[in-house]
Amino acid sequence: MAPLDPPAAKKLTKKDFTSDQEVRWCPGCGDYAILAAIQRTLPELGVSREKSLFISGIGCSSRFPYYMDTYGFHTIHGRAPSFATGVKLVNPELDVWLITGDGDGLSIGGNHLLHVLRRNVNIQVMMFNNRIYGLTKGQYSPTSLVGLKSPSSPMGSIDAPVNPMAFALGANARFVSRGIDTMIKPLSALFKEAHAHKGASFIEILQNCPVFNDGTWTHVTARDVSSDMQLWVEHGKPLLFGKDKKKGLIISGADAKVVTVGEDGFTEDDITVHDETSLGLAFTLAHLLPPVFPMVFGVVYRNPAPAYDEAVAAQVDLAVEQQGEGDIDALLRSGHTWTVE
Amino acid sequence: MGFNHALCLRRPRNENHMDTPVSQDVTRKTLESVVIRFAGDSGDGMQLAGTQFTQTSAVAGNDLATFPDFPAEIRAPAGTLFGVSGFQLHFASHEILTPGDEPDVLVAMNPAALKVNLPDVPTGGFIIVNSDAFSKSNLKKAGYEANPLEDGSLDGYRVLKIEITRLATAAVEHTEIGAKSAQRTKNVWTLGLLYWLFDRDRTPTKEWLQKKFAKKPALVDANISALDAGHAYGETAELPTGVELYKVPKAKLPPGTYRNIEGNTALAWGIAAAAKLSKTKVMFGSYPITPASSVLHALAPLKHFGVTTFQAEDEIAAVCSAIGASWAGAVGVTSTSGPGMALKGEAIGLAIMIELPLVILDVQRAGPSTGMPTKTEQADLFQALYGRNSDAPLCVLAPQSPGDCFLMAIEAVRIATKYMTPVIVLSDGYIANGAEPWAVPSFDELPKIDVKYHADTEDFHPYLRDPKTLARVWPIPGTPGLEHRVGGLEKDFDSGHISYDPDNHHKMTQVRAGKILGIADDIPEQKVELGAEGGKLCMVSWGSTYGSVNEAVRRARSQGKDVSHVHLRYMWPMPRNLEALLKTYDQIIVPELNNGQLAHVLRAEYLLPAQSLAKVAGKPFRVGEVLSAIDDALEGKESN
Numbered sequence: 001m002a003p004l005d006p007p008a009a010k011k012l013t014k015k016d017f018t019s020d021q022e023v024r025w026c027p028g029c030g031d032y033a034i035l036a037a038i039q040r041t042l043p044e045l046g047v048s049r050e051k052s053l054f055i056s057g058i059g060c061s062s063r064f065p066y067y068m069d070t071y072g073f074h075t076i077h078g079r080a081p082s083f084a085t086g087v088k089l090v091n092p093e094l095d096v097w098l099i100t101g102d103g104d105g106l107s108i109g110g111n112h113l114l115h116v117l118r119r120n121v122n123i124q125v126m127m128f129n130n131r132i133y134g135l136t137k138g139q140y141s142p143t144s145l146v147g148l149k150s151p152s153s154p155m156g157s158i159d160a161p162v163n164p165m166a167f168a169l170g171a172n173a174r175f176v177s178r179g180i181d182t183m184i185k186p187l188s189a190l191f192k193e194a195h196a197h198k199g200a201s202f203i204e205i206l207q208n209c210p211v212f213n214d215g216t217w218t219h220v221t222a223r224d225v226s227s228d229m230q231l232w233v234e235h236g237k238p239l240l241f242g243k244d245k246k247k248g249l250i251i252s253g254a255d256a257k258v259v260t261v262g263e264d265g266f267t268e269d270d271i272t273v274h275d276e277t278s279l280g281l282a283f284t285l286a287h288l289l290p291p292v293f294p295m296v297f298g299v300v301y302r303n304p305a306p307a308y309d310e311a312v313a314a315q316v317d318l319a320v321e322q323q324g325e326g327d328i329d330a331l332l333r334s335g336h337t338w339t340v341e
Numbered sequence: 342m343g344f345n346h347a348l349c350l351r352r353p354r355n356e357n358h359m360d361t362p363v364s365q366d367v368t369r370k371t372l373e374s375v376v377i378r379f380a381g382d383s384g385d386g387m388q389l390a391g392t393q394f395t396q397t398s399a400v401a402g403n404d405l406a407t408f409p410d411f412p413a414e415i416r417a418p419a420g421t422l423f424g425v426s427g428f429q430l431h432f433a434s435h436e437i438l439t440p441g442d443e444p445d446v447l448v449a450m451n452p453a454a455l456k457v458n459l460p461d462v463p464t465g466g467f468i469i470v471n472s473d474a475f476s477k478s479n480l481k482k483a484g485y486e487a488n489p490l491e492d493g494s495l496d497g498y499r500v501l502k503i504e505i506t507r508l509a510t511a512a513v514e515h516t517e518i519g520a521k522s523a524q525r526t527k528n529v530w531t532l533g534l535l536y537w538l539f540d541r542d543r544t545p546t547k548e549w550l551q552k553k554f555a556k557k558p559a560l561v562d563a564n565i566s567a568l569d570a571g572h573a574y575g576e577t578a579e580l581p582t583g584v585e586l587y588k589v590p591k592a593k594l595p596p597g598t599y600r601n602i603e604g605n606t607a608l609a610w611g612i613a614a615a616a617k618l619s620k621t622k623v624m625f626g627s628y629p630i631t632p633a634s635s636v637l638h639a640l641a642p643l644k645h646f647g648v649t650t651f652q653a654e655d656e657i658a659a660v661c662s663a664i665g666a667s668w669a670g671a672v673g674v675t676s677t678s679g680p681g682m683a684l685k686g687e688a689i690g691l692a693i694m695i696e697l698p699l700v701i702l703d704v705q706r707a708g709p710s711t712g713m714p715t716k717t718e719q720a721d722l723f724q725a726l727y728g729r730n731s732d733a734p735l736c737v738l739a740p741q742s743p744g745d746c747f748l749m750a751i752e753a754v755r756i757a758t759k760y761m762t763p764v765i766v767l768s769d770g771y772i773a774n775g776a777e778p779w780a781v782p783s784f785d786e787l788p789k790i791d792v793k794y795h796a797d798t799e800d801f802h803p804y805l806r807d808p809k810t811l812a813r814v815w816p817i818p819g820t821p822g823l824e825h826r827v828g829g830l831e832k833d834f835d836s837g838h839i840s841y842d843p844d845n846h847h848k849m850t851q852v853r854a855g856k857i858l859g860i861a862d863d864i865p866e867q868k869v870e871l872g873a874e875g876g877k878l879c880m881v882s883w884g885s886t887y888g889s890v891n892e893a894v895r896r897a898r899s900q901g902k903d904v905s906h907v908h909l910r911y912m913w914p915m916p917r918n919l920e921a922l923l924k925t926y927d928q929i930i931v932p933e934l935n936n937g938q939l940a941h942v943l944r945a946e947y948l949l950p951a952q953s954l955a956k957v958a959g960k961p962f963r964v965g966e967v968l969s970a971i972d973d974a975l976e977g978k979e980s981n
Contacts, residue, residue, distance in 0.1 A: 019826070021838070050821045055665075058829075066826050066839070071818040073668060074828025075661065076691050082626075082658035086665025086673065087818070089649050090624050094669065094818055112661075115654040312649060319644035326646030328614045328784040336545070337600045337781065338400050 012043045017052075019069040025060060030181030030207035034128065035067055038097070041188045042070075045195055047095055055084045056099035057109055060135050060209075061128040064099040078109025081116035084123050088309035095195075096123040102143040103133045106162050110142075117171040120199040122307035124191070127204050128181075129164055132213035150212075165286035168202040169279065169301060175201035176282060176301040180221055181208060186232065186297070193299050199307045220295050231294040233285065235302070238271035241294050248272075249293075251284050256293060276302040369540055369588045374433030376441030377535070379528075380458045381450030381471075382419050383412055383426045386528030390448075391428025392776075393532055393549065397541045399601055399778050402591030403432040406888065407776045408440035408961070411715045420474075420482035425457045434590040438742075438888030440775065442963035448531055450474060450505070452483035467499045467584070469534070471527065473506035499583045503574075505531055512570030513563040522560065526567035533571025540588040543568055597780040604743040604772035605632070607779070608702055609639030611750025612674055616647040619754060619790035624666030625674045626651045626659040628681065631714040632770040633704035636676040656681035660688040660701070667697040668827070670794060670817035672754055676702035679721050680711065682728065689763050690729045693853060695827040696804075696813040698757035698764075702750070705769040707959045716959025717770035719884055720935035725765045726913055726942065732850050734857040736764040737912040741887035743772050744779035749910065755790045760860055761812040767912065769934070771961045772885040798822035804837035810863075811856035858914050867916035871895060872905030875925035878974050881951065882932055883909040883939055886962055890932055893967035904971050909939070920947040928974055930954050932967050 017039045025031045042052060052070035056062035058077035065072025071094075075083045084096045098116075105113045105127050116125070132150070133139040139152040143164065147156040168176045175197040179187040187205065194201035206217045220229045231241040231249070239249040246261045248271035259266040275281055282301035288294065377394065379387040388409055398405050410427040417424025431441035446467045449455035451474035462468065475490055489495055490502055509530035510523045529550075536543055547565055554560040616623040625648055627637045641650045649671075653659035656677055663673030677685065682703050692699040705721045707713035725737045736756050740749040746768055753764040795805070795814035803825040805814045816823040825837070833840035834848055871894045872879075882890040887908050894906040907922065909915065923929055923943070929951040931940040937953030944951050954970045956962055 021826075048821070049824050050819055053818050065828070068826075070824050072826035072828075073665075074826065074830065075664075076687055076829055079657060079661045079688065082653065082661035083665035083668070085651070085653075085658075086624055086626060086662035086667075087669040089651055089662070090622060090666045090669040090671040091819060111654055112658055115658065312651070316644045316649060319642075323645045326613065326617070326643060328610075328617055328646070328787075331610060331613065331643070331646070332781045332784075333598060333600070335600065336396055336399075336549075337598050338402075339598055340402070340594045340596050340780075 012049070014039045014043060016049060017042045017069055019067050021066045023067050024063065026211050028210040029060070030130065030209070031061060031064070031128065033181045033184055034126070034187065034205060034207065035064065037184045037187045038191060039068070040184070041191045044188075045192060051093065051095050053087065053094050053096045054099060055080050055087070055096060057101075057104040058135070059101040059104045059133070061099055061101040061207075062104060078104050078107070079112055080104070081109065081112040081121075081125075085116060085119070085121050085308075088121050088123065089312055092122065092307075092309040092313055098123050098125045100125065100127050102127065102129045102131060102164065103141045106142045106164060106167065113167075114171045117168055117173040117200050117202060119308040120174055120305055122199055122309050123201075124194045125200060125202045127164055127202070128207040129204055130207045130209040130213055131161075131216045132209050134209050134212055138212035144213075163286060164204045165300065166283065168204075169282055169286055173202045173301070174199045174303050174305050175299070176286070177202065177299045178204045178206070178295070178297045180206045180217070180297065182221070190298070193302075197302060198304055219290055229290050229294050231288075231296045233274045233276075233296050233298045233300055235274055235276040235299070238268055238273050240268070240271060247294075249288075251281060253280070254284050256284055256288060258293060276300065279303070369586045372587050372589050373435060374431065374437060374441075375446065375539065375587065375589055376429065376431045376444045377446040377448065378427055378429040378444035378458060378461070379448045380425055380427045380454035381448075381528070382453070383414065383416055383424050384419065385426070385450045386525065387426050387448075387450065388428050390528045390532045391430055393546045394535060394541070395430050395432075395601060395776060396549070397536070397545050398430070398432040398589075399599065400545050401541060401589075402594075403434065403589055404437050404592035404594060405430060405432040405778060406437055406440045407431070408771065409774045411774075413713070413715050418482075420451055420453055420479045422453045422457055422483060425454050427454075427458065432589055434592050436592060436594070438892050439961070439964060442965050446535075448535070450527070450531075452479050452485055452489070455489060456483045456485065462498065464497045465499065467501070468495065469501045469503065469531070471505035471531075472502040473504045501581070501584060503534075508570065508574060509567050512567050516563040516566065517559045518563045523563065526563055529564045530567040530571035533568040533573075534575050535571075536568075537572045537575030538584075538586060540586065543572060594778070595780060599778045600781055601776045602743050602747070602779040603635075603774055603776045604740070604746040604768050605635040605704065605774070606639045607743050607746035608676070608750045608766070608768060609636045609643070611747040612640060612700070612754070613643045613646040613648050614747070614784070614787060615672065615751045615754035615790060617784070618751060618787055619672065619758060619792045621647075621758070621790075621792045622671040623648045623674055624651065624663060624671040625649065625676070626653050626662035626666070627676045628653050628656045628659045630656070630678045630681050632706055632773045633676045633678045633681075633702065635773070636702055636704070656684040657688060660685040660699075664688060664692050664697060664699055667692070667699055668695075668818065670815070670819075672698055672700065672758060674700040674702065676704065678704050678706045678714070679708045679724065682721055682724055686729045689735070690731070690733045691829045692763045693729070693733045693735055694829050694831075696761040696853075698754075698761055698815075700750070700753045700757050701763060701765045703765055703767050704773045705767060707770075707957075713959045715770065717885070717961060718934050718957065718959065719767070719769055719886070720938065720957070721767060722883075722912065722935065722938040722942070725767055732854065734854050734913070735762055736760070736857055736860055736914070737767060738764060739767040739884035739910055739912050740772065741884060741908060741910055743775055743777050745910070746772060747779075747782075751787060751790070755788065756860060756863070758790060758792050758815075759812060759863070760810055760856060761815060762857060767884055769885045794820070795823065796820055801825075802835075802837040803827055804832050804834065806852075811852060811859060861914040861917040864911050864914075864916060867907060867909070867919045867922055869922070870906040870908050872898060872903075874905070874922060876905055877903040877926070878928045878930065878971065879905045879907055879923065879926035880930050880932060880967065880971065881907045881909065881923065881939070881943065883912060886932055886934065889962035889964050890967050892964045893971060896964065896968055897971045902971065902975055904975065912939075915946070920949075923947065923949055923951075928952070930970055930974055932956070932962055932970065934961065
């Protein structure tokens with residue numbers, strides 16, 4: 001029996017977005033937290049179940065749609081952005097959440113991710129980055145660090161990793177952000193910002209794979225280092241971090257340096273103020289890596305532009321407005337015809 | 342219906358090579374049919390001359406068929422053999438189905454064009470050459486050691502040598518176009534001469550020029566002057582003996598409104614018509630590839646017909662966007678050629694697995710790999726039938742002519758939406774670019790397509806099936822109460838949930854196959870095109886070879902031979918009576934432009950002793966080739 005949608009007046013809850021399928025990720029997988037975050041966020045967004053779509057590729061993260069009681073499409077490896085584009089071209093009102101991973105989105109599907117971002121299709125892209133191939137049992141991924149030992153790199157990976165955030169910026173994405181799997185509250189806030197943004201919004205989520213790459217983000221997420229290694233940016237606010245928010249970044253072009261407010265003559269006024277519309281600043285921030293720098297989180301870049309699906313729909317409307325509804329008889333008789341008596 | 346035009350136009354001659362103008366005869370000789378081939382550099386405007394002659398002949402009431410032959414290079418170095426572009430036109434006072442085996446008239450704009458095309462011209466054939474282009478360097482580029490216009494190597498043909506470049510340039514001297522543009526009017530000048538020779542009206546071409554260069558009056562003036570000058574040249578310059586004036590009377594065609602149509606335009610318009618007939622949006626996702634790109638070009642301006650076109654980043658994205666569109670309730674369509682088909686295989690498998698409508702237009706070209714992209718072939722039959730991982734059956738159709746592409750595109754949408762399945766339409770480079778006069782149907786006569794989305798929430802699961810067609814329901818996102826998940830993982834027959842159950846997988850495999858086989862009850866029975874049911878020999882063709890095979894069987898039958906023609910447009914499932922029908926013949930020959938693929942399928946499916954007549958040359962069959970295979974078979978010789 002399919003559940004009937006509750007009356008519109010009733011506010012939906014997390015339960016309404018939870019499917020009857022048993023979740024089959026490994027115990028302790030970061031995906032559980034992300035699932036919980038989205039199931040918690042959707043009711044707060046006031047969206048309907050029937051218009052919410054989760055589209056995924058292949059990989060551990062791509063099982064996500066089965067656990068959401070919305071419309072879901074578990075497609076093929078790397079191609080989810082293309083399916084999502086097709087959906088939005090038919091019905092721009094559908095609310096599409098794209099679920100991908102570092103292998104799905106940046107290896108086999110790197111091309112499609114590039115194009116869905118640069119076209120600015122109005123969807124939310126959630127990239128679970130655990131820096132490993134989980135479903136195929138532990139091979140190094142395009143975000144794995146050099147030196148990572150895995151079944152396919154027993155002497156250590158020699159592939160230089162790709163930086164997902166820099167990739168998204170390079171693809172001319174108009175909304176680029178980063179969150180952490182287990183930090184559900186800020187993640188939920190990011191989902192809301194991404195949802196509010198018109199166009200393609202990119203969310204990199206640092207996610208832990210406890211089986212094949214356990215602890216890959218611990219140097220950023222562990223309680224004892226988190227305040228020094230995480231910089232949560234906010235538009236118009238200085239780039240401050242650290243336990244007492246005394247550490248700050250001074251960015252000059254592509255150069256960044258960490259200073260402490262109150263030391264060496266630096267005051268809060270010296271700290272660079274985050275401007276989420278600055279592509280140059282976003283690039284510099286995206287490239288900051290521990291241990292010298294903190295990693296940046298939150299909405300690093302937001303600079304809206306017309307959404308692709310709406311532009312396509314506008315051309316269709318314009319064609320109808322200028323030429324009227326197409327007439328097949330007229331089309332078949334357009335150009336040169338002649339009559340045989 | 343005779344092809345005795347050869348007897349009329351070609352005459353074995355002694356006095357060829359006619360440089361000396363003799364008196365001119367104004368009476369015209371009536372011919373039943375003529376084949377003209379225009380050949381020159383890619384930049385010589387031969388395609389334009391050919392299409393204009395085609396339009397004008399259509400207006401004159403002839404039946405016709407064309408075959409453009411493009412070089413692979415966009416603009417190959419001038420004067421080279423590989424840069425030769427050709428356009429062959431067959432027009433007649435009777436019904437014709439092919440662009441003709443051999444040109445009666447060859448227009449060669451330079452030595453390379455002569456060299457490439459001369460082997461096809463029969464002895465006594467009529468050749469018009471632009472002698473201005475026979476310079477030392479052009480002769481060298483074409484690999485001629487001596488000038489063939491002077492060394493007697495063209496004895497045996499009737500050759501009209503004209504300084505076309507000089508005459509055309511002189512004709513447009515009064516206009517304000519530059520020297521380069523002036524020289525480029527030589528194609529239109531030549532067209533004018535041919536219009537005189539074949540008694541064609543210049544008005545349609547003049548009107549076309551006025552429209553085409555509406556914003557450049559100088560070019561209109563120049564081209565019309567060149568056209569008139571070529572025509573006047575024919576009228577006033579005394580043509581040599583042996584060059585006669587001809588007329589080809591009107592053909593008796595069924596009454597109606599006609600137009601010329603190319604296969605790719607017909608596919609595009611068929612898709613647009615299907616959007617209207619089904620009252621369903623079409624989302625056409627495609628990636629440019631020769632020779633399929635013009636389908637995208639033809640659909641992109643048809644947005645007001647309910648067609649959204651999307652130029653994807655690659656072949657895979659194109660098909661995936663189409664599948665996404667189908668999931669959302671549109672008819673997803675993609676177009677491609679062989680290499681693109683290979684890339685789309687995995688996604689087509691997904692569409693089979695989740696049972697969504699999808700139409701794939703495969704305009705086949707010569708392969709494998711990149712092969713010969715501008716040349717035709719029918720070698721994607723195996724790929725269409727079997728080219729996916731695991732047991733992944735779908736429906737395959739093959740239009741038989743440019744006009745048939747329109748109907749088969751509609752048929753593909755009908756089957757895809759009724760049976761929730763991908764449908765592949767196998768066109769090819771020959772019918773994609775070839776044109777034929779087409780009796781334009783009226784929209785009201787076209788079959789309506791009934792599309793239903795599932796909306797009932799009662800006992801819903803996404804793999805509910807119609808017990809008769811086995812088609813699953815089409816519940817589209819946005820419908821309250823039908824939220825569900827689909828994907829490439831195997832589904833339980835009853836609940837639609839993911840299932841690894843062995844028996845269920847076996848059952849689902851059978852269901853997917855059975856659904857497709859059931860389409861055989863929903864398509865026409867196989868008919869015999871020509872000849873009797875039963876007999877000594879049956880020629881079984883499919884797709885674009887219809888014309889040559891039909892014409893060959895027609896001629897063989899007129900000579901009293903016991904041969905029939907069966908032509909397939911439904912490649913999978915095959916018509917339900919096909920096996921019984923084919924078993925009524927002693928011999929079966931399958932002419933096809935591949936290395937024997939349909940012959941193989943018929944042998945495998947029906948244990949029939951089908952023999953292959955394979956041609957894999959990047960060109961369609963000549964009627965003569967099929968005819969001699971018929972003769973050989975009936976005389977008990979091995980063919981092929």
